[in-house]
Amino acid sequence: MSKRIDVDDLNVYYSDFLAVEGVSMNIEPKAITALIGPSGCGKSTFLRTLNRMHEVIPGARVTGKATLDGEDLYGPQVDPVAVRRHIGMVFQRPNPFPTMSIADNVLAGVRLNSKRLSKSQAEETVETSLRGANLWNEVKDRLDRPGSSLSGGQQQRLCIARAIAVKPDVLLMDEPCSALDPISTLAIEDLMHELKSDYTIVIVTHNMQQAARVSDRTAFFNIAGTGKPGKLIEMDDTTVMFSSPREKATEDYISGRFG
Amino acid sequence: MNLLAARWFEFVATGAGIIILVILAAVAAFLIWEATPALTADISELQKISWFNADSFLAFVAPLIFGTLLASLLALLVAVPLAVSIALFISHYAPRKFAGPLGYVIDLLAAIPSVVYGLWGALWLAPVIDPVFRWLTSFLGFIPLFADYQPPAKNIMTASLVLAVMILPIITAVSREVFLQTPRLHEEAALALGATRWELVRMAVFPFGRSGVISAAMLGLGRALGETMAVLMILSPGTLFSFFLLKPGQHQTIAANIASKFPEASGVSVSVLIATGLALFVITLLVNMAARWIVSRRSDFSGAN
Ligand SMILES: Nc1ncnc2c1ncn2[C@@H]1O[C@H](COP(=O)(O)OP(=O)(O)O)[C@@H](O)[C@H]1O
Ligand SMILES: [Mg+2]
Numbered sequence: 001m002s003k004r005i006d007v008d009d010l011n012v013y014y015s016d017f018l019a020v021e022g023v024s025m026n027i028e029p030k031a032i033t034a035l036i037g038p039s040g041c042g043k044s045t046f047l048r049t050l051n052r053m054h055e056v057i058p059g060a061r062v063t064g065k066a067t068l069d070g071e072d073l074y075g076p077q078v079d080p081v082a083v084r085r086h087i088g089m090v091f092q093r094p095n096p097f098p099t100m101s102i103a104d105n106v107l108a109g110v111r112l113n114s115k116r117l118s119k120s121q122a123e124e125t126v127e128t129s130l131r132g133a134n135l136w137n138e139v140k141d142r143l144d145r146p147g148s149s150l151s152g153g154q155q156q157r158l159c160i161a162r163a164i165a166v167k168p169d170v171l172l173m174d175e176p177c178s179a180l181d182p183i184s185t186l187a188i189e190d191l192m193h194e195l196k197s198d199y200t201i202v203i204v205t206h207n208m209q210q211a212a213r214v215s216d217r218t219a220f221f222n223i224a225g226t227g228k229p230g231k232l233i234e235m236d237d238t239t240v241m242f243s244s245p246r247e248k249a250t251e252d253y254i255s256g257r258f259g
Numbered sequence: 260m261n262l263l264a265a266r267w268f269e270f271v272a273t274g275a276g277i278i279i280l281v282i283l284a285a286v287a288a289f290l291i292w293e294a295t296p297a298l299t300a301d302i303s304e305l306q307k308i309s310w311f312n313a314d315s316f317l318a319f320v321a322p323l324i325f326g327t328l329l330a331s332l333l334a335l336l337v338a339v340p341l342a343v344s345i346a347l348f349i350s351h352y353a354p355r356k357f358a359g360p361l362g363y364v365i366d367l368l369a370a371i372p373s374v375v376y377g378l379w380g381a382l383w384l385a386p387v388i389d390p391v392f393r394w395l396t397s398f399l400g401f402i403p404l405f406a407d408y409q410p411p412a413k414n415i416m417t418a419s420l421v422l423a424v425m426i427l428p429i430i431t432a433v434s435r436e437v438f439l440q441t442p443r444l445h446e447e448a449a450l451a452l453g454a455t456r457w458e459l460v461r462m463a464v465f466p467f468g469r470s471g472v473i474s475a476a477m478l479g480l481g482r483a484l485g486e487t488m489a490v491l492m493i494l495s496p497g498t499l500f501s502f503f504l505l506k507p508g509q510h511q512t513i514a515a516n517i518a519s520k521f522p523e524a525s526g527v528s529v530s531v532l533i534a535t536g537l538a539l540f541v542i543t544l545l546v547n548m549a550a551r552w553i554v555s556r557r558s559d560f561s562g563a564n
Binding site: 051053056081082083084085088089091093095096097098099100108109112113159162163166 | 442444445446447448449450451452453454455458462463466467469
């Protein structure tokens with residue numbers, strides 16, 4: 001559990017369009033790394049390359065290098081399906097499987113990995129994962145109800161439970177709170193604090209306060225203009241980034257004097 | 260202005276709905292009215308009809324209902340797995356430049372008139388399938404289903420295979436549309452968990468498309484139940500409750516029976532045929548209601564929310 005990711009000179013293309021250019025960064029284990037920046041600067045694009053989810057978009061490709069604890073993520077021998085089983089992802093909009101019960105949603109990924117799961121193993125996984133996602137007490141009496149019967153915030157925590165049920169090395173979150181109300185947002189931020197002791201977490205957020213509250217390291221992305229590629233401007237400890245950034249652009253963005 | 264347009268639309272839509280109900284009721288009333296003489300006639304009256312060989316109307320129509328259901332269900336059994344596979348191939352496996360033309364060709368199958376299917380089944384498929392049936396009957400003949408094949412292949416299996424081809428396009432087209440509408444959100448959820456293509460299909464596509472595929476199958480079943488020409492031209496008729504799928508002279512369907520007897524019918528024999536038509540009408544209604552029930556049963560868990 002909890003591995004580091006090192007990215008070296010990564011470019012991401014959508015067909016001929018260079019969306020993200022020349023990103024190099026180190027993502028530390030057992031820490032939360034926040035990716036911030038104006039919308040359209042390639043945060044989601046970059047995040048998706050870390051578990052090769054970009055490959056499901058026709059025409060999307062990368063050049064450069066990314067490693068998980070030293071192992072090449074893009075190597076010709078590496079199966080993207082295997083990468084995604086080690087690097088979980090939580091999306092902007094909660095997406096539990098609507099036809100599955102709450103319990104089956106939690107087990108969806110586990111069942112892919114190990115086909116046979118005894119009843120007691122299944123129950124244990126469901127409980128620990130839901131506890132891990134701070135959802136157990138709210139749903140323990142209705143595990144056989146559909147996942148879509150939950151509120152948005154609960155659905156998002158269900159998705160987190162589903163992601164951590166497979167015990168991934170890394171958890172990627174793309175604006176996991178942007179569709180949620182403030183209370184649910186707080187619940188998820190608390191949860192991230194707890195998950196940090198076990199997982200490497202990368203979170204994209206457009207909310208600066210959130211980045212400041214939850215993350216240990218912050219990376220600021222920016223674009224020079226529409227049609228230009230997004231770039232990593234600077235990355236540092238979150239406290240440093242928010243108190244004394246090296247770059248003027250970072251300071252402008254963080255203080256709201258953007259553009 | 261907008262309000263007026265909305266009113267108008269409401270009026271037109273409601274009107275259309277009412278017209279459909281009225282037509283349905285009119286058809287039902289016509290069938291019941293015209294069937295009544297046969298249903299109330301004395302049995303000796305009915306037995307004067309040359310082809311009426313039963314002790315009651317019910318005993319006459321029952322084997323026809325059996326034949327109709329058997330032919331349609333066999334067709335469905337063949338067509339649904341095939342149609343779902345093709346639809347899935349088009350929606351999630353085939354490269355784009357290949358998927359379009361393939362879907363188009365399948366759609367074209369729907370444009371072929373059923374009498375042409377009948378010719379095709381009787382003149383081409385029957386001889387071609389003959390060795391297969393021979394093989395089945397000699398090696399699996401101990402199973403009653405496959406026993407006693409006699410060439411030419413004018414049996415219910417051949418008729419059902421032709422029906423299957425006929426209902427393939429509608430089932431494929433509807434299933435394909437449903438599969439294509441699988442929310443990207445759910446597909447990505449499956450992929451991000453490390454699902455392979457097939458696992459993605461099982462986790463996201465099939466559950467989402469399930470009720471749509473059932474509806475598609477019911478549309479196909481509806482067509483198969485009422486299909487006349489193809490069955491009439493292929494099937495050597497009989498009126499038994501028989502599960503010998505390869506034996507000729509065992510089965511007949513309601514629609515094909517009506518078509519074959521109607522030209523020479525008059526008086527009460529017309530009424531008997533219309534009464535069998537009423538039975539077909541009721542069966543089709545029941546099938547549709549059953550389908551709705553199946554679709555609604557787990558609507559809690561459906562993808563639509
Ligand atoms: N599927 C796609 N196909 C083509 N271009 C895309 C796609 N997704 C994103 N882009 C482009 O890539 C750039 C970065 O987008 P994105 O990563 O979504 O930014 P962010 O998440 O920072 O708002 C944008 O210019 C966007 O238009
Ligand atoms: Mg984004």
